[in-house]
Amino acid sequence: MLPNMLLQQLPVADWVESITNWLTNTLSGLFGFIQTVGQGLMDWMTNYLTWINPFVMIAIVVIGAFFISGRKLGLATFSLIGLLFVLNQDLWSDLMSTFTLVLISSLVSVVIGVPLGIWSSKSDRAQAVITPILDFMQTMPGFVYLIPAVAFFGIGVVPGVFSSVIFALPPTVRMTNLGIRQVPEELVEAAESFGSTGSQRLFKLDLPLAKNTIMAGINQTIMLSLSMVVMSSMIGAPGLGRGVLSAVQRAQVGTGFVNGISLVILAIIIDRYTQNINRLMSAESKAIDKDAKLKQMKVRRGVLIGSIVVIVVSAIVQAVMG
Amino acid sequence: MPVVEVKNLTKVFGRKTKAALEMVKDKKSKNEILRKTGSTVGVYDASFKVEKGEIFVIMGLSGSGKSTLIRLINRLIEPTDGSVMVDGDDIAKVDKDKLREIRRTKMSMVFQNFGLFPNRTILENTAYGLEIRGVEKEERNKRAGEALKNLHLYDFKDQLPSQLSGGMQQRVGLARALANDPEVLLMDEAFSALDPLIRKEMQDELLELQQKLQKTIIFITHDLNEALRLGDRITIMRDGQIQQIGTGEEILTTPANDYVKTFVQDVDYSRVLTAQNIMEPASLLNIQAEGPNIALRRMKHDKISMLLAVDRERKLQGVITAEAARDAKNTGKDLVDYLDTSIPTIAKDTTVNDIFNIIYDAKTPVAVTENGKVLGVVIRGSVIEALADEDAESIDTNDIVDVQPEKGDK
Ligand SMILES: Nc1ncnc2c1ncn2[C@@H]1O[C@H](COP(=O)(O)OP(=O)(O)O)[C@@H](O)[C@H]1O
Ligand SMILES: [Mg+2]
Numbered sequence A: 001m002l003p004n005m006l007l008q009q010l011p012v013a014d015w016v017e018s019i020t021n022w023l024t025n026t027l028s029g030l031f032g033f034i035q036t037v038g039q040g041l042m043d044w045m046t047n048y049l050t051w052i053n054p055f056v057m058i059a060i061v062v063i064g065a066f067f068i069s070g071r072k073l074g075l076a077t078f079s080l081i082g083l084l085f086v087l088n089q090d091l092w093s094d095l096m097s098t099f100t101l102v103l104i105s106s107l108v109s110v111v112i113g114v115p116l117g118i119w120s121s122k123s124d125r126a127q128a129v130i131t132p133i134l135d136f137m138q139t140m141p142g143f144v145y146l147i148p149a150v151a152f153f154g155i156g157v158v159p160g161v162f163s164s165v166i167f168a169l170p171p172t173v174r175m176t177n178l179g180i181r182q183v184p185e186e187l188v189e190a191a192e193s194f195g196s197t198g199s200q201r202l203f204k205l206d207l208p209l210a211k212n213t214i215m216a217g218i219n220q221t222i223m224l225s226l227s228m229v230v231m232s233s234m235i236g237a238p239g240l241g242r243g244v245l246s247a248v249q250r251a252q253v254g255t256g257f258v259n260g261i262s263l264v265i266l267a268i269i270i271d272r273y274t275q276n277i278n279r280l281m282s283a284e285s286k287a288i289d290k291d292a293k294l295k296q297m298k299v300r301r302g303v304l305i306g307s308i309v310v311i312v313v314s315a316i317v318q319a320v321m322g
Numbered sequence B: 001m002p003v004v005e006v007k008n009l010t011k012v013f014g015r016k017t018k019a020a021l022e023m024v025k026d027k028k029s030k031n032e033i034l035r036k037t038g039s040t041v042g043v044y045d046a047s048f049k050v051e052k053g054e055i056f057v058i059m060g061l062s063g064s065g066k067s068t069l070i071r072l073i074n075r076l077i078e079p080t081d082g083s084v085m086v087d088g089d090d091i092a093k094v095d096k097d098k099l100r101e102i103r104r105t106k107m108s109m110v111f112q113n114f115g116l117f118p119n120r121t122i123l124e125n126t127a128y129g130l131e132i133r134g135v136e137k138e139e140r141n142k143r144a145g146e147a148l149k150n151l152h153l154y155d156f157k158d159q160l161p162s163q164l165s166g167g168m169q170q171r172v173g174l175a176r177a178l179a180n181d182p183e184v185l186l187m188d189e190a191f192s193a194l195d196p197l198i199r200k201e202m203q204d205e206l207l208e209l210q211q212k213l214q215k216t217i218i219f220i221t222h223d224l225n226e227a228l229r230l231g232d233r234i235t236i237m238r239d240g241q242i243q244q245i246g247t248g249e250e251i252l253t254t255p256a257n258d259y260v261k262t263f264v265q266d267v268d269y270s271r272v273l274t275a276q277n278i279m280e281p282a283s284l285l286n287i288q289a290e291g292p293n294i295a296l297r298r299m300k301h302d303k304i305s306m307l308l309a310v311d312r313e314r315k316l317q318g319v320i321t322a323e324a325a326r327d328a329k330n331t332g333k334d335l336v337d338y339l340d341t342s343i344p345t346i347a348k349d350t351t352v353n354d355i356f357n358i359i360y361d362a363k364t365p366v367a368v369t370e371n372g373k374v375l376g377v378v379i380r381g382s383v384i385e386a387l388a389d390e391d392a393e394s395i396d397t398n399d400i401v402d403v404q405p406e407k408g409d410k
Helices: A003-008 A012-026 A030-051 A056-066 A074-088 A092-122 A124-141 A142-153 A158-179 A185-193 A198-235 A240-249 A253-286 A288-319 B017-023 B030-037 B065-073 B098-103 B122-126 B128-133 B139-149 B166-179 B196-213 B224-230 B247-252 B258-264 B292-302 B321-332 B351-357 B380-388
Strands: B005-011 B040-050 B053-061 B081-086 B105-112 B184-188 B216-223 B235-240 B241-246 B284-286 B306-310 B314-323 B365-370 B373-378
Touching: A012 A030, A012 A142, A030 A092, A030 A142, A030 A158, A030 B030, A030 B314, A056 A074, A074 A092, A074 A240, A074 A253, A092 A124, A092 A158, A092 A198, A092 A240, A124 A158, A142 A158, A142 A198, A158 A198, A185 B105, A198 A253, A198 B017, A198 B128, A198 B241, A240 A253, B005 B017, B005 B065, B005 B184, B005 B365, B030 B040, B040 B065, B040 B081, B040 B241, B053 B065, B053 B184, B053 B224, B053 B292, B065 B081, B065 B184, B065 B216, B098 B128, B122 B128, B122 B139, B122 B166, B128 B139, B128 B166, B139 B166, B139 B235, B166 B196, B196 B224, B196 B380, B224 B247, B224 B380, B235 B247, B235 B258, B241 B247, B241 B258, B284 B292, B292 B306, B292 B321, B314 B321, B351 B365, B351 B380
Parallel strands: B053 B216, B053 B235, B105 B184, B184 B216, B284 B306
Antiparallel strands: B005 B040, B005 B081, B235 B241, B306 B314, B365 B373
């Protein structure tokens, strides 16, 4: 048996292939549906984002940056210069495509990842199964996921999201699990001793206390899905990655650089945004007294409502002007 | 009829329960059992009844199984064997829904490190039990507010736990448990993390509340003095097994075995040790120069609730409590008007035995003075420790030693 095994190559590649084929055939209806709906959704979003006047968009991002960073100028200035640069390089619609791709894949990752994290924090057995899978997912080079993605969904933006999700999922799952497991034993006992149900414990104790850790995981997930964008362009996902890819293929250093820099600008803005939002959220729960808390919440609500109004007004103005 | 009846309650941590139990029956030591079976006997064959309105104290050294026992009573830990009857239900056997209902309505727990939810305000913490029972917000805030008023905490209701001192946090813990209006209160070393003065205050407060509320309280401590002060009856545990159950008097006068005897015996070092051996530096307030704000800040900094008031010569004038300082601050009157002059004083060579008699019922610590000048203070914890400490021989009676109060066994 043993010599036999050494002599004969195990047909692992064949197995994986036939499993993938089987999945593709059996679930082709489902995959087709996801492909159509997903494509439609993302086209709509990109179209909407590109339809908004870039200057209005930049203004919103810059003002938002000013307020969420605690009225400091750093992030606002950076966003202003960075986004104007992207616009100047005529990469605006690529930027919006990339942003859509990152946003959707991060959302999907969070929607899948947080519940998975919760599950593995509640069950040692689930954790024992999920952890090695996550390890596997993270060590596998990202572009390997492109292959099944293409098999399932063909080419385009949906397989891009699919592979980004697989690639970017692990930190959210891990950090959710960790955050919940780190809730102090005595607090768990307190919640239990008063007769909390599972979901009461989850929503009143676990998630609020794990919030910061979970947010750190989500931040990492967003960054990972951004890094997957370039690779997704190999299977036809639109956006800045495509520019980088074609620059690489044609050895155009300049174009590659400009596209790459635009990606970096997007990455930094998203990263700082999520970090600041995270900080604000935890500051809210630690606010010294109710007055300060209320005031803070009012200001933030004001900013939010303000930006929505700006978007709507600009949309109307644009529609009227034709 | 007893409110809580524990029968043959046993908990073995680990896999080889049967083997471990066989070995306990053969009177093998805990260590040996752990080595042979890999299992720890947390509690073995505990039986007792607690009557309505009683404070039942469970006492023992660290690791003797106190926390395990109290957690078997509300089944935070699953029992290996035995039963816990509360109002006709066997907690060890009821299903999940019934257990939850019992926890929600019949018993509440107070924790050693307070177990307050850091993200919730004092009021939200206090209302937690009511909230998860589905009591309407207005109603539960009203009831939680009442509980907070009972413990003089209402003014802090919108603060977060981290903004309160340890003593106040534990009062919140108590308020949270009482807001539920349970029949049974389970208190696991509830006062052990507090410094001795606050601890005594809390003991007094608990006794006062108990007179009003007549709850059935199971109280855990590793402090003999606390047990004697609070307990209507006391259980002494060792290695998971109950050694004796009785009133404080019975335990002191007729110990059931040698272990209990050594546990409770009054060591005669009390005659040798004097005030200067066990006194601690006093937190002073110069009443001629310093006002209520300084007083409050100093108390907060030193984590104590009263200061010795002295004049410029360091001569003792009385005591300023936190309440007094707060009142003075609010009314704007002179602190001197709030001076409590009833503080007992002793000389530095008063023996521990004599101090004990003075301090036992004193509300304040005792000041050690010489020609009217403050040398230090003696707090109850140190006296008790000096009286109970088996290793008191090691104390060099010529030196002033800093006897740290016990800070809990975790
Ligand atoms: N979850 C657990 N797993 C294993 N052993 C435990 C566990 N909890 C407590 N023990 C053991 O049970 C014994 C009693 O512990 P405990 O009830 O915490 O004592 P106490 O509260 O009196 O200090 C100790 O030897 C402790 O190590
Ligand atoms: Mg304990």
